[in-house]
Amino acid sequence: MSTRSADIAEILGRELGAGRVIGxxxxxxxxxxxxxxxxxxxxxxxxPPACAVLCEDADEVAAVLRICAERAVPVxxxxxxxxxxxxxxxxxxxxxxxxxxxxxxLEISSDDLVAVVExxxxxxxxxxxxxxxxxxxxxxxxxxxxxxIGGNAATNAGGPRAFKYGVTREYILGLDVxxxxxxxxxxxxxxxxGVTGYDLVAGFVGSEGTFGVTTQLTVKLLPLPPGVSTLLxxxxxxxxxxxxxxxxxxxxxxxxxxxxxxxxxxxxxxxRSRYRFPDGAGAIVLLEVDGDPDALDxxxxxxxxxxxxxxxxxxxxxQSPTERRALWEARRQISPSLRExxxxxxxxxxxxxxxxxxxxxxxxxxxxxxxxxxVAVFGHAGDGNLHVNLLVDDDPADPAVKAQIAxxxxxxxxETVALRGTLTGEHGVGLTKRDHMGVEQDERVLEWQxxxxxxxxxxxxxxxxxxxxxxxRACTE
Ligand SMILES: Cc1cc2nc3c(=O)[nH]c(=O)nc-3n(C[C@H](O)[C@H](O)[C@H](O)COP(=O)(O)OP(=O)(O)OC[C@H]3O[C@@H](n4cnc5c(N)ncnc54)[C@H](O)[C@@H]3O)c2cc1C
Numbered sequence: 001m002s003t004r005s006a007d008i009a010e011i012l013g014r015e016l017g018a019g020r021v022i023g024x025x026x027x028x029x030x031x032x033x034x035x036x037x038x039x040x041x042x043x044x045x046x047x048p049p050a051c052a053v054l055c056e057d058a059d060e061v062a063a064v065l066r067i068c069a070e071r072a073v074p075v076x077x078x079x080x081x082x083x084x085x086x087x088x089x090x091x092x093x094x095x096x097x098x099x100x101x102x103x104x105x106l107e108i109s110s111d112d113l114v115a116v117v118e119x120x121x122x123x124x125x126x127x128x129x130x131x132x133x134x135x136x137x138x139x140x141x142x143x144x145x146x147x148x149i150g151g152n153a154a155t156n157a158g159g160p161r162a163f164k165y166g167v168t169r170e171y172i173l174g175l176d177v178x179x180x181x182x183x184x185x186x187x188x189x190x191x192x193x194g195v196t197g198y199d200l201v202a203g204f205v206g207s208e209g210t211f212g213v214t215t216q217l218t219v220k221l222l223p224l225p226p227g228v229s230t231l232l233x234x235x236x237x238x239x240x241x242x243x244x245x246x247x248x249x250x251x252x253x254x255x256x257x258x259x260x261x262x263x264x265x266x267x268x269x270x271x272r273s274r275y276r277f278p279d280g281a282g283a284i285v286l287l288e289v290d291g292d293p294d295a296l297d298x299x300x301x302x303x304x305x306x307x308x309x310x311x312x313x314x315x316x317x318x319q320s321p322t323e324r325r326a327l328w329e330a331r332r333q334i335s336p337s338l339r340e341x342x343x344x345x346x347x348x349x350x351x352x353x354x355x356x357x358x359x360x361x362x363x364x365x366x367x368x369x370x371x372x373x374x375v376a377v378f379g380h381a382g383d384g385n386l387h388v389n390l391l392v393d394d395d396p397a398d399p400a401v402k403a404q405i406a407x408x409x410x411x412x413x414x415e416t417v418a419l420r421g422t423l424t425g426e427h428g429v430g431l432t433k434r435d436h437m438g439v440e441q442d443e444r445v446l447e448w449q450x451x452x453x454x455x456x457x458x459x460x461x462x463x464x465x466x467x468x469x470x471x472x473r474a475c476t477e
Contacts, residue, residue: 008094009024011071016060022054035084094461138161138256180212235312263283266282346389431465437467
């Protein structure tokens, strides 16, 4: 049975109650056709949603997926809409299924070190709730004040603390999912260990809402580290900073955070920052260690001395939460400062093997000069995950500027893969990187992923048009 887009809002309204469906003519619907993706990076011809549905529990999610499957209406799952690759934007219209009203923390167990939550819970709120009980949920995407835990699982989100603690996948033990058609599954477990059967949780995590809709998550917690100490070291250039980082890691230090920012980033942040950067500042390293408070002082002192030995122009250490916030300010203000100073900023989250960071930074400079677009680079040096920001002051809708951006992005991806890196360390593929997948992955690898997607969603109705590019040619063995 096929249904006109206009009718689906009415059908879902009858099922869930009219107040839960935002249909055509409601100003709020436009919000469900955008997210935090730079508009210049989105492909032409996206069909806006016919309606958005605000589900309140798993039964409703399953009902929406059943009704839409019966009528061949595409469904796009949406958490908080903070995604940067267009993952929550419909390609073929249809229904946006929002989990924003599924925000209950159902359980926090200090005995089992787990929390059970609904997918719409805001990540920062989960962190606060568990920390109030002396527990710790480490994944910390910079968007944690706005993004949802369901969205984090769908994109396998990471953050600065990933260097020591890993990314979201390592904290998802179990998932309740609803499939297109309405079938419901519980996959995974509650235990710290478990190897029964294939690891379906690992498959759903990072599937960007194309396999199923998560309706409940069991996440792993840790005891809250008793002490944290933060250090900011300023260097003359990224080469000196990279050498210092290599020396620190070489002697076995495992910071929980290891952030790097380049000269262009510092130049943008200088005006807003309360910290007066020394003359000649060309790179900063922000480093954080956690653990036994009695041992931290000595550890940080030694790290500071190591940085000075490697030419640091200044080293600042913070121990109190206020001092720590002040040091983080320099790092946190980079992105807003870049956005404020330029008409458009395109943030690619490339990831290279850690040993290739210095070479990648040199190649980024070369691409920037060849294409004629300035860049600012900051990111998670511990993981080789670099946010390369292309800074655009001309109209990005101008075809010549569009071509310039596409050229820069294409070259950056090619350099990344040449250094055995990967196109995205955090944000996911979504729409904006979909057509670049072939740069990194073999056509046969893409074809197996298409088969995997077809297993969960044979009619290609759940978040269609995402992650996997269209087939280029018949795949032969
Ligand atoms: C300022 C800023 C900073 C950021 N920093 C980081 C960072 O440090 N690290 C990082 O990894 N990302 C970062 N991001 C990107 C973004 O916040 C993450 O990708 C986040 O995980 C998206 O969560 P969300 O709830 O907003 O999901 P949405 O944007 O709503 O959706 C993202 C994807 O998840 C799917 N999805 C959402 N909920 C579900 C569900 N319940 N079931 C199935 N699929 C679902 C959607 O279909 C879509 O494909 C940042 C974004 C911004 C704007």
